[in-house]
Amino acid sequence: DPREVGPHYVQRAGHLLMCIRISNLADEGKVELGQIAGAKAWVTERGREVCRLGREICGGNGLLHENYVMRAMADMEAVYTYEGTYEINTLVAGRDLTGLAAFTK
Known part of the structure; x- marks a missing residue:
């Protein structure tokens, strides 16, 4: 459904x-x-x-190598x-926000 693309385009921005x-x-x-973690x-x-x-x-075409969708998905998983x-x-973001650590070293 093309209507689903709009919100994700906004997310990308x-x-x-x-x-x-x-x-x-x-x-x-000042960072x-x-x-950064958040x-x-x-x-x-x-x-x-x-x-x-x-x-x-893309449906079934989203699985085809030449359409790059699965490559982008694999790259995103790696990142x-x-x-x-x-x-x-x-x-890490929660610790910075609250001052409470959920883990130690």
Whole structure:
């Protein structure tokens, strides 16, 4: 359904804006580790959703190598894990927000 594309396009714009804001804060020396972790968690989780939607919209063609949808999905899964997993990043962001650690070293 093409109506599903709009909200995900807006999410993509939100991902980009969040990354730009975090980058600007880093350039100014004002970024916190929790902000970085929160951005990584949110962007990678939402990115996975967008890739899944892309595959669903393309139907069976979304599985074909030449359409790049599955490649994007595999890349997103790698980033999701490589960037410190969603769960760890949310714990780091939560610690920064509340001051309470859910884990120790």
